[in-house]
Amino acid sequence: MSGSESSNPAAGAEPLRFTVHSLPRAELADEARRVRAGRWKLLGLVLFAALPVIASYFTYYVIRPEGRTNYAxxxxxxxxxxxxxxxxxxxxxxxxxxxxxxxxxxxxxxxxxxxxxxxxxxxxxxxxxxxxxxxxxxxxxxxxxxxxxxxxxxxxxxxxxxxxxxxxxxxxxxxxxxxxxxxxxxxxxxxxxxxxxxxxxxxxxxxxxxxxxxxxxxxxxxxxxxxxxxx
Structure with missing residues (x-):
């Protein structure tokens, strides 16, 4: 009985399928998370660098001192x-x-x-x-x-x-x-x-x-x- 079970091809298929397919999917998911994290970090750096420009334009266009008008x-x-x-x-x-x-x-x-x-x-x-x-x-x-x-x-x-x-x-x-x-x-x-x-x-x-x-x-x-x- 035990001999027939050890010679059954189906008995070793499941571990093999896990090794070949599931592990790469996990690695790809980790890579995707790293890429997303990198993009968010890059976006954060760009926004940080642009803050002075955004602030100056916001001040000029939006927070205008009362009564100030532009000539041009x-x-x-x-x-x-x-x-x-x-x-x-x-x-x-x-x-x-x-x-x-x-x-x-x-x-x-x-x-x-x-x-x-x-x-x-x-x-x-x-x-x-x-x-x-x-x-x-x-x-x-x-x-x-x-x-x-x-x-x-x-x-x-x-x-x-x-x-x-x-x-x-x-x-x-x-x-x-x-x-x-x-x-x-x-x-x-x-x-x-x-x-x-x-x-x-x-x-x-x-x-x-x-x-x-x-x-x-x-x-x-x-x-x-x-x-x-x-x-």
């Missing part, structure tokens, strides 16, 4: 920088992501910069200098929306330190990011972009420099805990 129009929600097709005036490609890391004062328009364009470029330079010791956190950018040549005298003036970065961009791509006020053209405004590449403020047409300066100073103060000069 806040863009809510801010519009992130898209993958624009950018080239410098010599035709070299420029990565759009390279614009991140600094506050940007942005002027847009065709290469044939008329009187209004020149006034906005002057305002751009003036605003940066008016921020005093914070000016190294602010860059000037002119986005040219056509392929026409920029006058040599203007190129020379914009290259004078601190230089204004001049880049060409297709007008249709730019219009998918920036937008004019109703009834105005895209090149009628000065735009403010934060160091994360988000367009977040639009100046009025023919703005008051002193009032616009106060807006820019508030933005710089609100971001002082996480934004530093340079990219």
């Amino acid at each position: 129009e806040l863009i809510v929600p801010p519009r992130p920088l898209p993958a624009l097709t950018l080239t410098d005036l010599d035709g070299r490609r420029v990565d759009a992501a390279s614009l991140k890391g600094q506050w940007l004062l942005v002027v847009v328009g065709p290469a044939a910069c008329g009187e209004g364009c020149e006034q906005r470029l002057f305002l751009q330079r003036q605003l940066r200098e008016m921020t005093g010791r914070e000016r190294d956190r602010v860059d000037k950018l002119w986005l040219v929306t056509d392929d026409a040549p920029v006058a040599a005298a203007l190129r020379e003036a914009l290259a004078a330190p601190p230089a204004t970065q001049v880049l060409r961009v297709p007008a249709a791509e730019l219009a998918a990011w920036l937008a004019a006020a109703p009834g105005e053209s895209l090149d009628a405004h000065l735009y403010i972009v934060d160091p994360m590449g988000q367009w977040m403020m639009r100046a009025p047409v023919r703005p008051d420099p002193a009032r616009l300066k106060r807006d820019l100073e508030r933005l710089l103060r609100a971001s002082s805990s996480w934004d530093r000069p340079g990219r």
Whole structure:
């Protein structure tokens, strides 16, 4: 009897099935738990790093001191920088992501910069200098929306330190990011972009420099805990 039981193939099948199948399932479950735990830890680190940015924007957008108003129009929600097709005036490609890391004062328009364009470029330079010791956190950018040549005298003036970065961009791509006020053209405004590449403020047409300066100073103060000069 005992001999027949020991020779029965079914008698040893159950332990073998446990060894071959159940043990790997347990190991896979442990691995899955470790992966989930790692993802939660990574998410926690990302959130911790982003807390200063979130706090500054929450303070600026939500916890506003009573009676405070913005002169320029806040863009809510801010519009992130898209993958624009950018080239410098010599035709070299420029990565759009390279614009991140600094506050940007942005002027847009065709290469044939008329009187209004020149006034906005002057305002751009003036605003940066008016921020005093914070000016190294602010860059000037002119986005040219056509392929026409920029006058040599203007190129020379914009290259004078601190230089204004001049880049060409297709007008249709730019219009998918920036937008004019109703009834105005895209090149009628000065735009403010934060160091994360988000367009977040639009100046009025023919703005008051002193009032616009106060807006820019508030933005710089609100971001002082996480934004530093340079990219």
